[in-house]
Amino acid sequence: MKDPRPPLSLRLRRRRVRDRLATLLITAGGVGVVVSVLAIGVFLALEVVPLFLGADALSPRELWGPQPVEGYAEPQHRWRPEPLIEGDTTHFGMAPLVWGTLKAALWALLFAVPLALGAAIHSALYMPRRLRTRLKPTLELMEALPGVVIGFVAGILLAPWVERHLAGSLALLVALPLGMVAAGGLRALLPMPLRVRLSPGWAGLWLMPWLVLVGVATLWLAPAIEAALFGGDLRGWLADTLDLDYAARNAMVVGLAMGFAVIPGIYALAEDALAGVPGSLGEGAQALGATRWQTLWKVLLPAAAPGIFSAIMIGAGRAAGETMIVLMASGNTALMSINPLEGLRSLSATIAIELPEAAVGGTHYRLLFLAALVLFAFTFLVNTLAEGVRTRLRRRYRRLEGGT
Amino acid sequence: MRTLWRRRGEGPWPWLAAGSVALSLLMLLALLLLLAIRGLGHFWPAEVALVALQDGQPFAGVAVREEQIPGEETRERLYFTGNRDLDGDRWRWVEVSAIADIRHPAELVVLQRSRWGEFHGRLVAVTGGGEHHTGEAAWPALQARLSELDVLRDERDRLRDDVVVPLVRRLDNAGNLADADFRAALAAANARIRELQSAMGDDILILESVDGRRIEQPLDLVLRAWRPNAMSPLDKLGAWAGGVWLFLSEGPRAANSAGGVWPAIFGTVLMVLLMSLVVTPFGVLAGIYLNEVAHQGPLTRLVRIGVRNLAGVPAIVYGVFGLGVFVYGIGGTLDEWFFSESLPSPTFGTGGLLWASLTLALLTLPVVIVATEEGLARVPDHQREGALALGATRMEMLTRVVLPMTLPAMLTGMILAVARAAGEVAPLMLVGVAKLAPQVPVDGDFPFLHLERKFMHLGYHIYDAAFHGDDVQAAMPLVFATALLLVLVILVLNLTAIFLRHHLRARHGAPSRW
Numbered sequence: 001m002k003d004p005r006p007p008l009s010l011r012l013r014r015r016r017v018r019d020r021l022a023t024l025l026i027t028a029g030g031v032g033v034v035v036s037v038l039a040i041g042v043f044l045a046l047e048v049v050p051l052f053l054g055a056d057a058l059s060p061r062e063l064w065g066p067q068p069v070e071g072y073a074e075p076q077h078r079w080r081p082e083p084l085i086e087g088d089t090t091h092f093g094m095a096p097l098v099w100g101t102l103k104a105a106l107w108a109l110l111f112a113v114p115l116a117l118g119a120a121i122h123s124a125l126y127m128p129r130r131l132r133t134r135l136k137p138t139l140e141l142m143e144a145l146p147g148v149v150i151g152f153v154a155g156i157l158l159a160p161w162v163e164r165h166l167a168g169s170l171a172l173l174v175a176l177p178l179g180m181v182a183a184g185g186l187r188a189l190l191p192m193p194l195r196v197r198l199s200p201g202w203a204g205l206w207l208m209p210w211l212v213l214v215g216v217a218t219l220w221l222a223p224a225i226e227a228a229l230f231g232g233d234l235r236g237w238l239a240d241t242l243d244l245d246y247a248a249r250n251a252m253v254v255g256l257a258m259g260f261a262v263i264p265g266i267y268a269l270a271e272d273a274l275a276g277v278p279g280s281l282g283e284g285a286q287a288l289g290a291t292r293w294q295t296l297w298k299v300l301l302p303a304a305a306p307g308i309f310s311a312i313m314i315g316a317g318r319a320a321g322e323t324m325i326v327l328m329a330s331g332n333t334a335l336m337s338i339n340p341l342e343g344l345r346s347l348s349a350t351i352a353i354e355l356p357e358a359a360v361g362g363t364h365y366r367l368l369f370l371a372a373l374v375l376f377a378f379t380f381l382v383n384t385l386a387e388g389v390r391t392r393l394r395r396r397y398r399r400l401e402g403g404t
Numbered sequence: 405m406r407t408l409w410r411r412r413g414e415g416p417w418p419w420l421a422a423g424s425v426a427l428s429l430l431m432l433l434a435l436l437l438l439l440a441i442r443g444l445g446h447f448w449p450a451e452v453a454l455v456a457l458q459d460g461q462p463f464a465g466v467a468v469r470e471e472q473i474p475g476e477e478t479r480e481r482l483y484f485t486g487n488r489d490l491d492g493d494r495w496r497w498v499e500v501s502a503i504a505d506i507r508h509p510a511e512l513v514v515l516q517r518s519r520w521g522e523f524h525g526r527l528v529a530v531t532g533g534g535e536h537h538t539g540e541a542a543w544p545a546l547q548a549r550l551s552e553l554d555v556l557r558d559e560r561d562r563l564r565d566d567v568v569v570p571l572v573r574r575l576d577n578a579g580n581l582a583d584a585d586f587r588a589a590l591a592a593a594n595a596r597i598r599e600l601q602s603a604m605g606d607d608i609l610i611l612e613s614v615d616g617r618r619i620e621q622p623l624d625l626v627l628r629a630w631r632p633n634a635m636s637p638l639d640k641l642g643a644w645a646g647g648v649w650l651f652l653s654e655g656p657r658a659a660n661s662a663g664g665v666w667p668a669i670f671g672t673v674l675m676v677l678l679m680s681l682v683v684t685p686f687g688v689l690a691g692i693y694l695n696e697v698a699h700q701g702p703l704t705r706l707v708r709i710g711v712r713n714l715a716g717v718p719a720i721v722y723g724v725f726g727l728g729v730f731v732y733g734i735g736g737t738l739d740e741w742f743f744s745e746s747l748p749s750p751t752f753g754t755g756g757l758l759w760a761s762l763t764l765a766l767l768t769l770p771v772v773i774v775a776t777e778e779g780l781a782r783v784p785d786h787q788r789e790g791a792l793a794l795g796a797t798r799m800e801m802l803t804r805v806v807l808p809m810t811l812p813a814m815l816t817g818m819i820l821a822v823a824r825a826a827g828e829v830a831p832l833m834l835v836g837v838a839k840l841a842p843q844v845p846v847d848g849d850f851p852f853l854h855l856e857r858k859f860m861h862l863g864y865h866i867y868d869a870a871f872h873g874d875d876v877q878a879a880m881p882l883v884f885a886t887a888l889l890l891v892l893v894i895l896v897l898n899l900t901a902i903f904l905r906h907h908l909r910a911r912h913g914a915p916s917r918w
Contacts, residue, residue, distance in 0.1 A: 015797050015799075015800070016797060018797070018799060019797035019798055019799040019800070022798075022799040022802075023697055023798060023799070026689055026692055026693050026696075026697050027693055027697055027698075029686065029689035029690065029693065030689055030690045030692065030693020030694060030697065030698070031693065033686045033687070033689060033690035033693075033769065033773075034690055034693075034694070034707055034710075034711065036766075037711060037714055037766065037769055037770070038707075038710055038711075038714075040714070040717070040721070040722070040725050040766075043725060043728065043729060044721070044724065044725065044728075047728055114424065115424040115427060115428055116424075116428075117424075118420055118421040118422075118423070118424030118425070119421070119424045119425045119428055121421045122418070122421035122422045122424065122425050123425065125421075126418065126421070126422065127425075135425070137902045138429070138432070139428065139432075140898065140902065141432075141895055141898055141899070141902075142428070142432045144823055144824075144827070144894055144895070144898045145435070145827075145891060145894070146826075146827025146828070146829070146863055146890060146891070146894060147827070147829070147830075148827070148829045148863040148864075148866050148867055148887075148890075149439070149827075149863075149866065149887045149890060149891055150435075151867075152866050152867070152870050152883065152887060153435060153438065153439075153887075155870070155871070156870055156876075156880070156883075157438075164471075176423070176427065177420060177423065179423070180416075180419045180420050180422070180423030180426075181416040181419050181420065183419060183423070184416060184418070184419035200418060200422065203418075203419070203422030203423075203425075203426070204422050204425030204426050204429065205426070205429075207419075207422055207423055207425075207426035208426045208429060208430050208433075210426075211423065211426055211427060211430060212430065260431055260435075263428055267428075291414050292414060292418070293414040293415060293417055293418055294414075314716060317716050318716065320718070321716075321717065321718020321719070321720065321721070322718065323718065323719065323720045323829075323830035324829050324830055324863075324867065327830075327867075328867065328870075328871065348718055348720045348830065351720050351723075351724060351834075352720055352723075352830050352833050352834070355723075355724065355727065355834055356833065356834060360732055368724070369724060369728065372720065372721045372724035372725075375717075375718050375720070375721050376717055376718075376721045379713075379716050379717050379718060379721075380713055380714075380716075380717060382716075383712075383713035383716040383717075384709060384710075384713055387709050387712060387713060388709075
């Protein structure tokens, strides 16, 4: 019998050639993709360079400093890249935009970090495994909710609601944490069989109806409190006593909405960091008589601190770049104020609004590219930092585990 | 040990931690419930109230909400009254104390019209074609005529979309060279359309608002009619399902504040499909390169970190990149080379379907790369070594052993990429989404798929209808429905990915390297 196939050596050579070709293809494709992805930063930088070259280059003072503005004695920070009417002067001060971005991110973090860390601590320490494996995907779904939907609900429903019930919403910020603590206190007073039923591990679930109850009661009581403390007009009181203006779409609403969007991300990373602490550390502390909370505070948190830090950094990066929520819930007024009850305008929202209309290659166009570059650099740096910290942490955990 | 902890108090902190879980879940639940109720509730035929005021004036409307006037004792209620042609407005605020009487008479009709929006009132007569129905006979006659009209309208729309529009476009392109067959076909189609139009046109409804003003309403502008107060729950369920279907299958009307979202659904799906066609091969290729081919040195590690970080770069930055490189850069060049006859009006040098898909592909590339890499890392090294030891080349080892095991991971990555892309709006605002593009980018005209056209997108539709409409209040229910639809699509995609990944973990165990 003769083998119809070509001789073995030829087949082998063909296979080798095919292998080498495939490897070459994969390498070319892989390098191409990676390079083109990494080219984003380079491209943005190249587009921005002409701003600072040539005769009509912008000086850093023009970009970041206050400008003399007609009608104002003091120089003002002003962003007005296109003249509103013919012959109007233009101002390219980007400081209010950067300020708005940071302000929105800060308020979002102020709201999201306590909630996300609390949730991570609770699920890493107290929650039974069965519940935890359900909670994680649920919060992942929360992360997947599109920004445009969150921004829409915040801008159209939440902002007017908070405007009408300002006292109630501020009271909620105080009442809900108190309600959580009160739930713990009340549980201790319950008879034993009921108390066992309401175990701390499942508190994440059975606290939900209780918090709804607390919230409803607070909103019901809020007008009375407002009447007693602020003469029934909290906004007037804020304006008179603290000199705070109020805008319906303000930094607090943005913070709330964007906080909602970044909670899951921070939670997931922080939970990973806490759950990754080698078990021997916690067990040792508990064997020496520490409570779970003492173990957390003295042993687990210090060990996991870099991971939690990187979780917060990544949350900050996400909050700084989020576009649709800020665009829809912030009012988009370029202001430089720390008042959380006023509007703001972020870099990302400015790009989304103005870039489609900016003349290609003009100063305004390049400034918006600069805004994109600033966002890119900021998030890239923050994420690299966080990633580096995380890698080091993982190495540390491995060492700690190996040491026992 | 466990009981010991429980007996000893741990202070308030654990409760705050537990409370934050509860609060996060509550917020998520509240948002989803809100979307579901407001989004689906709109299609339910709400009862129309006949409200008589203290001063004797009646009006018919659907109660929307009630509000306390700040600083005063009175409460005000908002009614949706329709009848914009009569009253100039579709909304009416009424002080609750000024209402003398509310009834729900069964004979009140609600008409959905293609001009002037909804009508609330009474049906007096249906006339036309030599027939005249009044009183009790008017309502069945109206319904019969409406279902006839639906058939005619369907045929007209089909003729226009499938025959007339492509013919006209071909005539435009061919100029004077077009042959007589074309013109004859076009004339025949137009004649048929005119015939259909005249079959629709001659009926008139005589309507009366509850305060006694009469109008004559041409029947061909009436889309749907119902008498909500006379409907049984089962009828209402039928009408609800019909409403949902129309919402999903029709195009928008009245500056996006009424009608359906079919072009937006189509645009979103098509864009995402094109994007996954691009992102999957390239992402997988890059993942394989980084994990299997590249030398695992410090440079590769750096590149890997860089790629991961790109997942955290804001979407709008990708939009800026897409605008600068794809639209103005590549698109502008393409226009100069191939479409110079139509310049200065751009063909590819403006936002369009292709550039949007490419931009989103770039945006989701890190997702696919990371997922592929994770899947590859999960394949134990001894599998690779075994294959190589049996004489396989690296290519054979990859295609026969490693990649089949990684397939679910790649699929997960692709689904996550699709889910992310479907919800991303900000970059699209720069590279090709349109407020209104009734022509979907696919039709019977060569080359069938029009990559340069602008398209509608569910997410942008939400933003536009909620913030740029002239009557935002009236568009609100549809925006909620659109938001619900978008969220549902994304949740389903994500659940699929989560399920796949869970399945995968259960099969392969813990990852070996990450």
